[in-house]
Each structure stands twice: as structure tokens, then as C-alpha cells.
Amino acid sequence: MKRMILLIMMAFVPGSFSSHAQQFTQKENFEKWLEGEWVPLDIGNCQKDERVLTFRNGYFTVSSTSLLRYAYTVSDAIQQDGYWEMYLSEAMASGDGGQNYSEIGNFDDSHEIIRVQIYFRDDILVLLPHKAEGITAGQVTMPEAFVRAGSLPDSQYTPSVQSVFVIPDGFTGSAWIAMNQPKGEPFAINNEGLPVLELPASGLLRSQVPIMAEALAKREFAFYFHTDRTGDSQPIPHIHYKCLELFRSEGFSKEDILNHGYHPDKVYVLHYRYDVPGREIINEMFGEKIEGQVMHFRVATLKNMIEFRGFRLGR
Numbered sequence: 001m002k003r004m005i006l007l008i009m010m011a012f013v014p015g016s017f018s019s020h021a022q023q024f025t026q027k028e029n030f031e032k033w034l035e036g037e038w039v040p041l042d043i044g045n046c047q048k049d050e051r052v053l054t055f056r057n058g059y060f061t062v063s064s065t066s067l068l069r070y071a072y073t074v075s076d077a078i079q080q081d082g083y084w085e086m087y088l089s090e091a092m093a094s095g096d097g098g099q100n101y102s103e104i105g106n107f108d109d110s111h112e113i114i115r116v117q118i119y120f121r122d123d124i125l126v127l128l129p130h131k132a133e134g135i136t137a138g139q140v141t142m143p144e145a146f147v148r149a150g151s152l153p154d155s156q157y158t159p160s161v162q163s164v165f166v167i168p169d170g171f172t173g174s175a176w177i178a179m180n181q182p183k184g185e186p187f188a189i190n191n192e193g194l195p196v197l198e199l200p201a202s203g204l205l206r207s208q209v210p211i212m213a214e215a216l217a218k219r220e221f222a223f224y225f226h227t228d229r230t231g232d233s234q235p236i237p238h239i240h241y242k243c244l245e246l247f248r249s250e251g252f253s254k255e256d257i258l259n260h261g262y263h264p265d266k267v268y269v270l271h272y273r274y275d276v277p278g279r280e281i282i283n284e285m286f287g288e289k290i291e292g293q294v295m296h297f298r299v300a301t302l303k304n305m306i307e308f309r310g311f312r313l314g315r
Helices: 002-009 017-021 027-034 213-217 241-249 254-259 279-286 302-307
Strands: 036-040 052-056 059-063 067-074 084-094 102-106 114-121 124-131 144-148 163-168 173-178 195-198 204-206 221-226 233-236 267-274 294-301
Touching (some): 027 067, 114 213, 124 213, 221 267, 233 267, 241 267, 241 302, 267 302, 294 302
Parallel strands (some): 163 221
Antiparallel strands (some): 036 144, 052 059, 084 102, 084 114, 114 124, 124 144, 221 233
16 A cells, blocks of 8 residues: 555656756766755646655655655666656655654565656656556556746646647547557657547557657647547547546535536546556456556546546447
8 A cells, every 4th residue: 555655646757858868967967956846737736736845865755744755766877768767765754744754665675666767858857657577567657747846936837739639529438548559550740740649439549659658747638529520620628637536525516616617517538647447457448468558538528527436438
């Protein structure tokens, strides 16, 4: 359970990797760049995330209602696609505001070694955690973006678009895209140089498109319904999962939801993580063993999303 908490709380940002990676040719320079405080990137969430992520003297400290500290070993080399890697060696918790820490996990000799890939662009970073060994090696949950404290006014960020998803008109339910599949479907490039993925009516797509963890963390995807009859494309607005959880937990009325800028009867797309509802079920749905990352998203009315918590194929 503690290791699961670790995976949920730690995550970070990609894009044009190689040009940014050249900033750091040595591990010491990279660690120096990481020094300081990082706060969750504000991309229009319904509730403020009060965590502060601090990197100092080789430790990541996560402060919220309690304090968690993670010790990592930074890899010596930049990987080919421009990210740095860190390997978790120790996890600690404090019950007195950070005065003292107690060990909650030591991973030196564990078969559950956790590897975190770190992508960076300017003063924004994304951590992408996944298992380095074991039966779930290589699988990740949700990347999460952070920004260096004080570098943006109120940490607010206006997303750009890094990829476009075209969905059959009338599609509702869940969809899964297996990314970076060598034998997957090729993807088109639009006039703006962006990859375009067309989802089949089944809601299952094996694609050659890269994983795009940075774009997922920063909500830099655009979704459209496509109508064969007219050829028109209708944009689908996003909803953040924190908004959804807020509406579920607080028993919001229709008026409350409207006051937050959403409408219960309007269709939205929800996307924020990989590998849901688990690799065995994903393999069963695709009818074959799927390697690599599988992005999940849902398309439905807000009312349906609030009421329905499971997963189903699109229809």
C-alpha cells in the first residue's frame, strides 16, 4: 500500500526532449537545477493542490497534511530521448512536521525498484514513475506536472496543443490507446505539424504514436468528434479529474456545478492516466499481450461521469 501511495504522489513533463536535455551534461548540473521548491502546475483544477515538492541534498520532500521524503539515485547518463532517470532507494515519513523521519520503505534490494523518468522544459518538469523490475515492469500510472515555485503568476499555465484525437461522432464510454506500438496503426500529421490519432468505433487503438507523457500531464491534447456525413469536427471540452472527484464527494447540486463553469448534461472528455483498469484486463480487451503504455480516457456527459465509476468500452 505504501508503495502504491508512492506511485500516486510522484510524477512529471516531455515534448521536444533532446534540445532541453543538452542543458545538463553532468549529473551534478542536473541535481543543481532541481534544487528548490516545485508546486503542482495549475491548469484550471477545481480545487487547489497545496503540495510543495522540494528537492534538496538528494531528497525529494512532499509536504501536504503530512511530510513524505524520497531518496533517489540519479542516473549517470541522459537517455536517448532526452530524459533523466532516478531510482528510488528509500522512502520516509514524518509525523512532526519534518523534524524527524521514519523509514517506510527501503528499495535497495527490492524486486519492486521504482524508476522515475524526469522530463523538463524551462521551469516546468514532469515525473513519470514506473516499476523497473518485476511482473509490472515498465508500466506507469499518471504523469504529473510541476512548476518551479514563483516562476509563473499563481502557478497558472495555459496549455498548448501537442496532439489531436478524432473520435467517431456519438462515441461514449471508455477508450484505450496503446502507444509506441511497432506494429500499431501509423498516425497522420496535420498542417500544424501535430500528430492526429483517429479512434475506431471499438474504442481500442494500437498506435505508433510516442507515449507523450508531458502532453498528458499538462493536458495538451485536443479532442474532436468527427461526423462522416458532413466532414465537420466538433471540439470536445475537457474536465479535470479533480473537478469530477469534487462534484462526487461534495454532493454538488446542478447550480453548484454550473457555477464552476460546467454543465451536467454536456459531453466532456476525461484523460489523465495510463494503464487503467490493469494490464491483464487490457490484454483481454485487445485480445493480445500489450507492451508499453496504454492511455485511457472517457467520453460522456458530466452527469454520467459523476454517477458511473467503472470502465466500459465505447458504444
